[in-house]
Every structure is written in C-alpha cells, then in structure tokens.
Amino acid sequence: MVGIQEPRRPAVFALRTLAVAACYYAAGRLGLLCRLTVEGAVLTPIYPSTGVALACLLVFGLGCWPGVTLGAFFLVLSLGTPGPDVVGILLGNTAGPVCAYVMLRRVGFRTDLGRLRDGLALVFLGALAAMLISSTVDVVTLILAGKLAATHFWPIWLAWWVGDAMGVLIVTPVLLVLLGARWPPAFARWREALALSAVAVVLVPVATRSSLSALFLVYPLLIWAALRFRLAGSMLCALFASVLATVAATAGTGAFAGLSRVEVMVKLQLFNGSLALTALLLSAVITEQRNTRLSVEEACQELAEALEHLTAHDHPAGRAPPEVEELRRARDKR
Structure with a gap:
C-alpha cells in the first residue's frame, strides 16, 4: 500500500x-x-x-x-x-x-x-x-x-x-x-552480518581510494549482501560505497585522481548508478523468488493436510495414505 x-x-x-x-x-x-x-x-x-x-x-x-x-x-x-x-x-x-x-x-x-x-x-x-x-x-x-x-x-x-x-x-x-523493518531485528545471522560489515569497512575504502582504480571490488560484496540479507543488506552496502566514492571523488583521490571535474562527475555517476541498479534489482529478484518458493511450500502443506483429512477414514488409524506420505517426505527435504 x-x-x-x-x-x-x-x-x-x-x-x-x-x-x-x-x-x-x-x-x-x-x-x-x-x-x-x-x-x-x-x-x-x-x-x-x-x-x-x-x-x-x-x-x-x-x-x-x-x-x-x-x-x-x-x-x-x-x-x-x-x-x-x-x-x-x-x-x-x-x-x-x-x-x-x-x-x-x-x-x-x-x-x-x-x-x-x-x-x-x-x-x-x-x-x-x-x-x-x-x-x-x-x-x-x-x-x-x-x-x-x-x-x-x-x-x-x-x-x-x-x-x-x-x-x-x-x-x-x-x-x-x-x-x-521489524524491531528489534532477529539475531539469527548476526555473526554473518558483523562479518559482512567488517569486510565492507576494510574493502570499500581500499576500493575507492586505491590508485589502481579498484572500484569493481565492491560488487562481490554487494552480491554477498543481496544473497544473504536481500534489500536491507544490499542497499546499505550500496549507500556506504556510494558515500565513500563521492568523498574520494570530491577530494580527487584514488580512482578519481588526475581527472578533470567533468570526468570525475561522469565516472562517479556511472559507478553510483550501476551500484544502485545492481543492488536494487538483484535484491528484488531474490526477494520475489523467495516469496514464490514460500507460497509453493505453503500450498503443498495445505494440500497435504487436505489429502490427509479426506482420506483418513479409508486407512488404518495412525497411518497416512501413500500420497500424503510422499508429500510429507518432499516437504521434509525442503
């Protein structure tokens, strides 16, 4: 809404x-x-x-x-x-x-x-x-x-x-x-979140301020954040990288050293734009696929319960029909 x-x-x-x-x-x-x-x-x-x-x-x-x-x-x-x-x-x-x-x-x-x-x-x-x-x-x-x-x-x-x-x-x-976001956030993957944050704090300044023009090093970090933490992780990572890249560009250091002001603006905006697009669209695709998978799993569970209810009177007590057992095994594998 x-x-x-x-x-x-x-x-x-x-x-x-x-x-x-x-x-x-x-x-x-x-x-x-x-x-x-x-x-x-x-x-x-x-x-x-x-x-x-x-x-x-x-x-x-x-x-x-x-x-x-x-x-x-x-x-x-x-x-x-x-x-x-x-x-x-x-x-x-x-x-x-x-x-x-x-x-x-x-x-x-x-x-x-x-x-x-x-x-x-x-x-x-x-x-x-x-x-x-x-x-x-x-x-x-x-x-x-x-x-x-x-x-x-x-x-x-x-x-x-x-x-x-x-x-x-x-x-x-x-x-x-x-x-x-839901507050307080879940603590299930705090270790991985802290590890991602630590890598970002070390890697992003190196990528934006290195004279080797190593801005591409940010993208594996961005993919990691999107795969594991979806939109929240990828966009926060993109924001952090964009801010540090902007600071380096205005100071004329790192990958932006020796460029004219117009060239600095073009290079910075290409980097920021591709970073934001990658984070936003990749996270949206991952979230959409996850929601689809959850919907399929819920539908399978509802179907198993319906079959169990409809066929319960045709089988001995305590035993489920073969169709229900197969659905249960498929659900447990997931």
Missing part, C-alpha cells in the same frame, strides 16, 4: 510538515558536504533530499508535499539570500518527487520492494523519469535568472538530473527498508 491515511487534525498536519521539512533540510546539508563544480556550477553528485522527499510521500501520502517545499526553502535560504528565482527552485524540487509519487502509485508500487516490477518502477519512473522535471525546472530557472550561462545548459542539466536520480535510487530504498 502506498501512503497512509491523511491526518485530519491541524496540529498533526503541522508537526508532520515540520518533520518532513527538517528531514529534507538535514539531508540537503549532508549532500552539500561533497560538492563538484561543473562548468562553474556547484553540484552534488548525490542529492539525498530527493530520496527523502519521495520516501516521505510514499509513507505519509501526498499531503506531506508542503513539508518538501518548506524544507527546500530553508535549504536555499541557508545558501544565501533568495531572489525571485527561488519560486522556480521550490517548484522544481517539489514537482519532481510529487510526480514520482503519482507515477509510482499509478503502477501499483509497493513500498516493501518485494517484486521486480517495484524495483523497475522505482528506477525508471521514480528516479530517471520524474527527476527530469526537477532538474529541467531548476536549471532553466537559474539560467533565466542569469546565474548560469545558457551555453553550459546540457552538462549542468545532466549532472543535476543524475544527482537527483541518485538520491532516489540510493536513499529512498534505504529509508523504506528501515521504516518497514
């Missing part, structure tokens, strides 16, 4: 709006800690505020859009005195996540991301398609205001669009997983 029932009390609505605005603002400030300059424009390779905004819309419903607008306004205000162009910026930053929410709701998107179609919808509708709106409106607004040169429209627009899309691809799934 996408969204929850809208609160009717003004106090609840106001508190929710302020909470969404605060989350949007905090995410934006974190994203601005790592900046890249493309054709004179300062951009963030990952803009987490778009991911926060879409997650809030999916969880709380369309009524929380004023919080997105308010958070965007405070973020713009923290960067300097806003001018008339602030209206276009707020419009773009709000319209992108809202359009993503509307499109996802139209296709029956489920926030548990348990189906491959949900992962594909988030990638192509929520990230790639909807963020075209926000990036286009924002960049055109800044050009009309004279803050950007029109001759640099395409490289700035591309970097802006990819940054917004990366926020959705990387941040939104993590927030949806955290909000939908």
Whole structure:
C-alpha cells in the first residue's frame, strides 16, 4: 500500500510538515558536504533530499508535499539570500518527487520492494523519469535568472538530473527498508552480518581510494549482501560505497585522481548508478523468488493436510495414505 491515511487534525498536519521539512533540510546539508563544480556550477553528485522527499510521500501520502517545499526553502535560504528565482527552485524540487509519487502509485508500487516490477518502477519512473522535471525546472530557472550561462545548459542539466536520480535510487530504498523493518531485528545471522560489515569497512575504502582504480571490488560484496540479507543488506552496502566514492571523488583521490571535474562527475555517476541498479534489482529478484518458493511450500502443506483429512477414514488409524506420505517426505527435504 502506498501512503497512509491523511491526518485530519491541524496540529498533526503541522508537526508532520515540520518533520518532513527538517528531514529534507538535514539531508540537503549532508549532500552539500561533497560538492563538484561543473562548468562553474556547484553540484552534488548525490542529492539525498530527493530520496527523502519521495520516501516521505510514499509513507505519509501526498499531503506531506508542503513539508518538501518548506524544507527546500530553508535549504536555499541557508545558501544565501533568495531572489525571485527561488519560486522556480521550490517548484522544481517539489514537482519532481510529487510526480514520482503519482507515477509510482499509478503502477501499483509497493513500498516493501518485494517484486521486480517495484524495483523497475522505482528506477525508471521514480528516479530517471520524474527527476527530469526537477532538474529541467531548476536549471532553466537559474539560467533565466542569469546565474548560469545558457551555453553550459546540457552538462549542468545532466549532472543535476543524475544527482537527483541518485538520491532516489540510493536513499529512498534505504529509508523504506528501515521504516518497514521489524524491531528489534532477529539475531539469527548476526555473526554473518558483523562479518559482512567488517569486510565492507576494510574493502570499500581500499576500493575507492586505491590508485589502481579498484572500484569493481565492491560488487562481490554487494552480491554477498543481496544473497544473504536481500534489500536491507544490499542497499546499505550500496549507500556506504556510494558515500565513500563521492568523498574520494570530491577530494580527487584514488580512482578519481588526475581527472578533470567533468570526468570525475561522469565516472562517479556511472559507478553510483550501476551500484544502485545492481543492488536494487538483484535484491528484488531474490526477494520475489523467495516469496514464490514460500507460497509453493505453503500450498503443498495445505494440500497435504487436505489429502490427509479426506482420506483418513479409508486407512488404518495412525497411518497416512501413500500420497500424503510422499508429500510429507518432499516437504521434509525442503
């Protein structure tokens, strides 16, 4: 189910709006800690505020859009005195996540991301398609205001669009997983989770900061996380790797040393994009196959119980018919 029932009390609505605005603002400030300059424009390779905004819309419903607008306004205000162009910026930053929410709701998107179609919808509708709106409106607004040169429209627009899309691809799934997780979590595989975390803490910094351009070392770790911990493990691993890669890119170290700022942006976004797509789609496929297997097992169990009940009067007490025994043996093997 996408969204929850809208609160009717003004106090609840106001508190929710302020909470969404605060989350949007905090995410934006974190994203601005790592900046890249493309054709004179300062951009963030990952803009987490778009991911926060879409997650809030999916969880709380369309009524929380004023919080997105308010958070965007405070973020713009923290960067300097806003001018008339602030209206276009707020419009773009709000319209992108809202359009993503509307499109996802139209296709029956489920926030548990348990189906491959949900992962594909988030990638192509929520990230790639909807963020075209926000990036286009924002960049055109800044050009009309004279803050950007029109001759640099395409490289700035591309970097802006990819940054917004990366926020959705990387941040939104993590927030949806955290909000939908059961607390406290099960302790059955804590040892493996700790081992995965330890390997990630050692391997990811080496991969992102090594002069050998060893970013590919992250993918086996990502596959391990997806196979064993599905979406929660893979997306947290992807978020960790993306953050460290972004830090290395802005510092110009490791695999990003000796590159121009445009080359750094392209290489970083290709890495972040492929990482997020791999984590999201692989986890969705694994989860969907697991749910299918569980459904088949439940159907077999129900069939065995039905056969046992229907044929109980035709066999001696304490003995089950051969069909039921065969189903039981198949179930025990699984």
